[in-house]
Amino acid sequence: MKLQVRDLRFAYQSQPVLNQIVLEVETGDFVSIVGPNGSGKSTLLRCIDNILKPKTGTILIDGQNIAALSGTILAQNIAYVPQSEGGGFPANVFETVLMGRKPHVAWSPGRNDLQKTAAVIEQLGLEELALRDLSQLSGGQRQKVFIGRALAQETDLLLLDEPTANLDLKHQLEVLELLKKQTRKGIAVVVAIHDLNLAARYSNKVIMLREGAIFAAGGTEVLNQENIEKVYEVKVMIMKEKDRLIVVPEETAGEQVG
């Protein structure tokens, strides 16, 4: 699997949101997109999944332009877990995960789809909750179910918009460990994420966005004092502990705050 984004530009009305985005994601990558609120993280993910149509630029998955692919074919290649959406009527866990089989099924799931769904539910350890309504789950459990739906889609690329938002510590780690495990199976994962420590710990590539443009990209080394201060307008202290990068926020960089 190879995702290539070339010179992507996107604007809401005439307000530019993304500018000259270039990036590549390959099999097994865990890419964190970081940046302050409004820097274009979610917009970028939506463009990659063709939910938003970019103004210029091309997005290729395995060399094919996603704009030319049908919705179903695209859904067989890319799965996307949006930030929690206010849905309509509630479904139970099994049905929600089963929904991930939609791109592979014409109108009603067959035995094979049911088995795959059951396997995903077991893999996530949600057996006991299989028939519960989503509305009765905790935020962490629900997020796992949504990831389960994406896994049932059996794509090589997973996009997740702030998968750890609103989760407690344990669930944050569980969710990211789960995703990391997928990368070892050869799936590429791209997350938009706020927590720089988690980004540093789980990803092998980091993309820092600032006002819709890539400010810095590379390995976790881009999460350094200088970059963070410029992008977030916050003074930080960076510590190394057992090969682990730890970002400690100190104070807002006062002179730059408007």
Added chain:
Amino acid sequence: MNRVLTKYQTHLQKRFFFLGITLVLLAVFIGIGISLGSSRIPFRKVLAILTVEPDEVYARIIWSIRIPRVLTAVMAGAALAVSGAAMQSILKNPLGSPFTLGISQAAAFGAAFAIIFWGGGSIQSSGSDAVILNNPYLVASSAFLGSLIATGIILLMAYYRGATPETMVLTGIVVGSLFTAATTALEYFADDLQLASIVFWTFGDLGRASWRDFLILAGVTIPVTLYFTWNSWNYNALDAGDETAQSLGVNLNRVRNRGMVVASLATALVVSFFGIIAFVGLAAPHMVRRIIGSDERFLIPASALFGGLFLLIADTAARTVIAPVVLPVGILTSFLGGPLFLYLLIKGLRRR
């Protein structure tokens, strides 16, 4: 054998069971509906006539009055309920129904227009049935046209502003108020006879049902139900959220627009033939939802069956409650549906 899968399949069996029970009840109530009425036909006789033995008097009542009426009630109820279920999913709004969208009001305006300007409704007195529209098909066509205009406005708004639930529902409210105002204006200038016809038309009465009406209605309701059932997984995806649906490959606008057109046409047809039958489109899907959940693959066909059953029971009651006077079924559905719906509200709509 996988444990989760077994659990889910047991769960599914409950839903099939519900579908089965509804089907059985439907058959039973069709029998009861044929048997009951201003002249009561013993149940045994009904069965006999339906199978072999032709009995002059009863046979005529059964074949030309009871059966078309009973079957029409089932079809009309099914059309209203299945359209309501689809609209609720498409609009992500538990209040989705022909009324929320102004379709019924527009149909009422169309009928009033035909009665006043095209002379569709000079009325005659004939015993128990006080008011007869002398040209029902003209009135129905005009009502249908009215509801098409409302549907057109809603779809135009969807085209320009995107088919979001908010746009659709707000547009529906505006459309409904405008057509209500227009109808009121017509009523103000109408003479007594016309006014009586307009009011009578809005009652919602299956007494107008003929074999021809039934065939037209069945010709629409059955394909519509199949269409919505075929699309039910798309509606499940919509229920999961717009972005999720899109990321699963669902073409949002296409699914919404087509669904709205089909649902509007089906309800428009029912309303234009039989007037305003309240609450079936709104309440029947919610009752089903409470029993078997919101999986559209079951909700949609079950709503059709349950809606048919609901309207059939209401109509049978309307014919017999204060016999020999036959009430318009619209009054009954409101009396039955209103309190039931309140009960549902108090128990809490199963909404995230």
